[in-house]
Amino acid sequence: MSPALLTDSHIAGVDSVAVKIAHQNGFGTRAIHVGSEPNPETGAVIPPISLATTYKQDAIGVHKGFEYSRSDNPNRHALEETLASIEAGGAYGIALSSGSATTATVLSSLGPNAHIISVNDVYGGTFRYMTKVAKINQGLETTFVDLENADDDTILAAIRPNTKLIWIESPTNPTLRLIDIPRIVSLARSHPSSPLVLVDNTFMSPFYQSPLLQGADIVMHSLTKYVNGHSDVVMGALILPPHHTSLAEKLRFLQNAIGAIPSPYDCWLAQRGIKTLHLRMKTHGTNALAVAQALQRSPYVEEVIYPGLASHPRNKLAYRSLSPHARKFVDSYNRIRRSGALEDADEGGFPFGGMISFRIRGGAEEAERFLTSTRLFTLAESLGGVESLAEHPAKMTHGSIPEAERAILGIGDNLVRLSVGIEEVEDLVADVEQALLAATSPLTSSRSSVSDFNVSD
Ligand SMILES: *Cc1c(COP(=O)(O)O)cnc(C)c1O
Numbered sequence: 001m002s003p004a005l006l007t008d009s010h011i012a013g014v015d016s017v018a019v020k021i022a023h024q025n026g027f028g029t030r031a032i033h034v035g036s037e038p039n040p041e042t043g044a045v046i047p048p049i050s051l052a053t054t055y056k057q058d059a060i061g062v063h064k065g066f067e068y069s070r071s072d073n074p075n076r077h078a079l080e081e082t083l084a085s086i087e088a089g090g091a092y093g094i095a096l097s098s099g100s101a102t103t104a105t106v107l108s109s110l111g112p113n114a115h116i117i118s119v120n121d122v123y124g125g126t127f128r129y130m131t132k133v134a135k136i137n138q139g140l141e142t143t144f145v146d147l148e149n150a151d152d153d154t155i156l157a158a159i160r161p162n163t164k165l166i167w168i169e170s171p172t173n174p175t176l177r178l179i180d181i182p183r184i185v186s187l188a189r190s191h192p193s194s195p196l197v198l199v200d201n202t203f204m205s206p207f208y209q210s211p212l213l214q215g216a217d218i219v220m221h222s223l224t225k226y227v228n229g230h231s232d233v234v235m236g237a238l239i240l241p242p243h244h245t246s247l248a249e250k251l252r253f254l255q256n257a258i259g260a261i262p263s264p265y266d267c268w269l270a271q272r273g274i275k276t277l278h279l280r281m282k283t284h285g286t287n288a289l290a291v292a293q294a295l296q297r298s299p300y301v302e303e304v305i306y307p308g309l310a311s312h313p314r315n316k317l318a319y320r321s322l323s324p325h326a327r328k329f330v331d332s333y334n335r336i337r338r339s340g341a342l343e344d345a346d347e348g349g350f351p352f353g354g355m356i357s358f359r360i361r362g363g364a365e366e367a368e369r370f371l372t373s374t375r376l377f378t379l380a381e382s383l384g385g386v387e388s389l390a391e392h393p394a395k396m397t398h399g400s401i402p403e404a405e406r407a408i409l410g411i412g413d414n415l416v417r418l419s420v421g422i423e424e425v426e427d428l429v430a431d432v433e434q435a436l437l438a439a440t441s442p443l444t445s446s447r448s449s450v451s452d453f454n455v456s457d
Helices: 002-011 016-024 027-033 075-088 099-108 124-138 152-158 180-192 244-260 264-274 276-298 315-321 326-340 343-347 364-371 403-408 426-438
Strands: 092-096 115-119 141-145 163-169 196-200 220-221 236-240 299-305 354-362 388-389 415-419
Touching: 027 075, 027 141, 027 276, 075 092, 092 099, 092 244, 099 124, 099 220, 099 236, 099 244, 099 299, 099 315, 115 124, 124 141, 124 163, 141 152, 141 244, 152 180, 163 180, 180 196, 236 244, 276 299, 276 326, 276 354, 276 426, 315 403, 354 364, 354 426
Parallel strands: 115 141, 115 163, 163 196, 196 220
Antiparallel strands: 092 236, 220 236, 299 354, 354 415, 388 415
């Protein structure tokens, strides 16, 4: 890669030649190098954190590309460049202070009295913003549709003359239902209203799924999760393809005008996180597959939901949804497994992100006992960090959804959600197995029977 070219693009904004060059390298190479060129003045290989709020002008309006830090600053600019490069098919990155601020900014761009269609089990905060804020402040109307199962006619019938956007999350949270993104894109394009298609790609991260290559118009991320990956930054972003220049300009205008921007320090941290995104995502995936298979073997588990499992009803769609770089990884991983190097090869399946949900045999009591019996999985909301987390959707992340609605969405009292981290896989599998035993047969096992923390390496 040519650092000079990338430096030029860093100053001049998105340069299509530089973007093309950036896209010729593999995912991990881009994650490490794009937006991270050695500092031309000092040679520092990692960008300095630039805390200045304002920038010297040599004459009125003559400056080096930065005027005031809300409008643009070097760390945010660099991070946005990295994001536009790793989210395949992207050209414009726009970073905002949280995933929720990202949702608010993109929905504001639709203006007054617009209509949108949203997947019915959308992230809770997104649902809240659509129905409790945008509805009141800008008259936004949202139709929630089961975009996984609804037939073409049902989806087309939901599109109105003022439908501006279709909001997709895939896989959905917490039941990991998969939406066929190219199908929704072609339905949207076939309707005279031609709504934009946005995909919240938080659960897959830019590593496993590339919605822009599947025809989506906008990708959003809560960078708080996998992209930063260390549970120490709250941030969000939008990524748009090269043909959406004017839409990107509109959103960049709102980024500055609304001002929900991330700090330079957080941008620096998120960029540091991105440098290991590919390594982390591969391990999240292989660990999650092993944990999902262990859950599937357990007599204490009623159902395991992991789209990478051969038993998942949309396992083929999961494979088709893989980004080109993830497919390369998955295929070579499976070749090694099938050659006999790994004992679980005959169970099939492939790594598909780090999120698993499962229904424990029993009810709320067993679920709670499981969640308080794990040694490594920490009972906490959120996901996507290096450390494993576990939670109870019905009482925690999805507690604000009325019970009847939860029942429709399959969020019962025995549902447990795991964010599988990148610890040693044997330790995670052993932890889940001992917690299942402790949860379902409390009299015959206890936590003291479990070997000490940290025994293996
Ligand atoms: C966490 C999350 C959000 C919201 O992001 P914040 O950074 O917490 O504001 C949006 N969508 C999905 C899928 C999420 O997991």
